[in-house]
Amino acid sequence: MTKVHNFSAGPGILPQEVLKQASEACINFDNMNLSLLEISHRSKNYVKVMDEARQLVKDLFEVGDEYDVFYLGGGASLQFGMVPMNLLTETGYAAYVNTGVWASKAIKEAKIVGNTKVIASSEDKKFNYIPKGYEIPADADYFHITSNNTIYGTQMKQFPKSPVPMVCDMSSDLFSRRVNAKDFALIYAGAQKNMGPAGSTMVMIRKDMLGKSGRKMLSMLDYQVHVKGESMYNTPPVFPVYVSMLTLRWLKEHGGVAWIEKINQQKADLLYAEIDRNTCFTGTVVQEDRSNMNVCFLPTKPEYEAEFDKMAKANNIDGIKGHRDVGGYRASIYNAMPIESVQVLVDVMKEFESKFA
Numbered sequence: 607m608t609k610v611h612n613f614s615a616g617p618g619i620l621p622q623e624v625l626k627q628a629s630e631a632c633i634n635f636d637n638m639n640l641s642l643l644e645i646s647h648r649s650k651n652y653v654k655v656m657d658e659a660r661q662l663v664k665d666l667f668e669v670g671d672e673y674d675v676f677y678l679g680g681g682a683s684l685q686f687g688m689v690p691m692n693l694l695t696e697t698g699y700a701a702y703v704n705t706g707v708w709a710s711k712a713i714k715e716a717k718i719v720g721n722t723k724v725i726a727s728s729e730d731k732k733f734n735y736i737p738k739g740y741e742i743p744a745d746a747d748y749f750h751i752t753s754n755n756t757i758y759g760t761q762m763k764q765f766p767k768s769p770v771p772m773v774c775d776m777s778s779d780l781f782s783r784r785v786n787a788k789d790f791a792l793i794y795a796g797a798q799k800n801m802g803p804a805g806s807t808m809v810m811i812r813k814d815m816l817g818k819s820g821r822k823m824l825s826m827l828d829y830q831v832h833v834k835g836e837s838m839y840n841t842p843p844v845f846p847v848y849v850s851m852l853t854l855r856w857l858k859e860h861g862g863v864a865w866i867e868k869i870n871q872q873k874a875d876l877l878y879a880e881i882d883r884n885t886c887f888t889g890t891v892v893q894e895d896r897s898n899m900n901v902c903f904l905p906t907k908p909e910y911e912a913e914f915d916k917m918a919k920a921n922n923i924d925g926i927k928g929h930r931d932v933g934g935y936r937a938s939i940y941n942a943m944p945i946e947s948v949q950v951l952v953d954v955m956k957e958f959e960s961k962f963a
């Protein structure tokens with residue numbers, strides 16, 4: 607099989623060894639001579655998987671039993687609505703920072719549920735920076751941020767100190783760098799960017815946040831129901847959770863978040879240095895807010911694009927086409943992306959310059 611350098615923004619690259627183990631489990635899981643896909647989620651073999659998947663999140667975030675972890679279907683997009691349903695009171699309001707498409711969608715859902723204020727936004731400059739220096743209101747029910755903006759390629763390098771419970775959508779940079787998880791009341795992330803296949807979303811909530819909104823809601827939307835059900839209130843997305851567990855195990859065994867953070871920094875430094883040096887390309891985001899996960903850049907002349915596409919393809923580089931809102935290129939360099947693949951992209955950019963500039 608030809609090696610393809612997979613820069614897909616999502617669903618994104620997973621470690622080869624994880625894919626191999628996952629495919630084996632589809633035939634013979636845990637030496638049961640049964641497929642993972644055809645056994646009860648309540649079997650002890652699977653309950654073990656779920657328990658490990660939940661515990662690994664706490665281990666990697668270095669938090670204890672003051673937090674609970676569960677996995678749900680519905681994507682990060684369902685959390686846009688579940689967060690306000692569970693945390694926003696009828697008379698209170700929620701504070702949001704708008705840093706791009708995903709934050710905007712989170713705000714849209716929160717507004718359907720209740721009072722919502724956008725306290726800072728980078729919409730004025732097409733979301734190419736992270737707003738700073740705003741004040742978080744001390745009377746909000748919670749404060750919501752998006753740590754990494756998958757589409758525009760910006761990332762919060764430092765998290766604000768919040769006087770109210772802080773909620774974060776970490777879908778596209780979960781476990782890519784060390785964070786002080788205890789500063790957050792709730793963290794959620796769709797699995798398909800940095801953890802596993804599409805179909806499951808990790809939610810980690812500090813237990814004192816449960817039952818806060820006083821709202822009546824459907825059981826499936828109630829965090830308390832999922833905590834009580836130990837992430838098995840109904841049939842969980844068994845395969846996505848299994849693969850997420852394998853990825854988190856892979857991460858922990860290799861040295862955890864501190865280990866991957868270093869590699870992610872090297873990959874990002876390598877690629878941004880080339881974007882800044884190369885006369886054929888230019889970055890789209892202000893320097894200090896550049897994402898270490900989604901690297902967005904444009905060709906300096908529109909006619910470069912077709913030629914660069916050809917050259918990238920010839921070198922087995924896949925998934926670098928930019929989002930339609932930004933254009934150009936977006937190289938997603940998630941945890942499982944080896945630095946060698948980033949080097950291939952950098953080499954192709956150099957070769958392109960020597961031929962076409």
Ligand SMILES: *Cc1c(COP(=O)(O)O)cnc(C)c1O
Nearest residue numbers: 681682683708756775777778796
């Ligand atoms: C991809 C993404 C989402 C949407 O995830 P779904 O699982 O498709 O609902 C939300 N937030 C961020 C930051 C994302 O990157």
